[in-house]
Each structure stands twice: as C-alpha cells, then as structure tokens.
Amino acid sequence: DDDDDDDDDDDDDDDEDGYYNIHVPKEVAEAAKRGLMLHNEYHxxxxxxxxxxxxxxxxxxPHTRDEVRHIAAYFPRHSVDNLGQNGxxxxxxxxxxxxWNLWG
Numbered sequence: 844d845d846d847d848d849d850d851d852d853d854d855d856d857d858d859e860d861g862y863y864n865i866h867v868p869k870e871v872a873e874a875a876k877r878g879l880m881l882h883n884e885y886h887x888x889x890x891x892x893x894x895x896x897x898x899x900x901x902x903x904x905p906h907t908r909d910e911v912r913h914i915a916a917y918f919p920r921h922s923v924d925n926l927g928q929n930g931x932x933x934x935x936x937x938x939x940x941x942x943w944n945l946w947g
Contacts, residue, residue, distance in 0.1 A: 867903040871947035875900035878944025881936060888941025897945040917946045 875897035882889050882897075889897075896914060899906070906914070924939025 867900050867906070867947070872901050872903050874944045875947045878941055878946070881941045882945060885936060885941065888936070888938040889945040890942070893942050893945035897947070900947045914946055918943075921946075 878889065879894065879897045879901065882894060899910075921939060921943060924943065925937035926940050926943055928934050928937035929940045930936040
C-alpha cells in the first residue's frame with residue numbers, strides 16, 4: 844500500500860535542483876550577520892562551516908533540504924553553549940553565543 848510510505852519524497856516545496864522554495868527569514872539573516880560581526884571582532888567563536896553558513900544565510904540564498912536539516916540539527920546539540928554570555932551585562936561574549944548566531 845502506497846499510503847504507508849512515509850519517506851518524505853514529496854517535492855512540492857522543492858524546485859528541480861532540490862532547493863526549498865522558501866526564503867531565509869529576515870531575523871535569521873540578522874542573527875547570522877550579528878554572529879559574523881562578533882566572529883570577526885573577537886577572532887573566535889564558530890567554525891569555518893559556521894562562517895560559511897552565516898554568509899549564505901546573510902545573502903538569503905535558497906537552501907537544499909539537507910542544508911536545512913544540517914542547520915536545524917545544530918541547535919539542539921549546542922543549546923548548552925553559554926548562550927547567556929552575550930555581552931549585554933558587561934560579561935564576556937561566549938564562543939557558544941557567537942557560533943549560535945552564525946547558524947541563524
């Protein structure tokens with residue numbers, strides 16, 4: 844029975860190249876921009892992959908299904924990375940806060 848097939852092969856939201864037909868939300872692009880500014884200012888926080896992700900988010904480029912899944916998988920793994928250390932109360936900006944923003 845084909846009704847039992849749950850492998851998410853529905854491509855209604857994808858174009859022929861496998862890119863989602865959605866736009867990166869403005870708030871996500873702004874967070875990525877903030878992360879990239881902090882990364883450049885402090886010369887730390889995030890990896891080359893995070894920086895590349897931020898650059899693509901800032902441009903608001905379309906993302907493949909795998910890229911969206913990769914970005915989404917970042918957040919649960921790093922939700923404990925000193926996100927409260929954001930520099931707003933005179934505390935040091937943490938590497939985790941910088942990296943979190945790089946990923947949008």
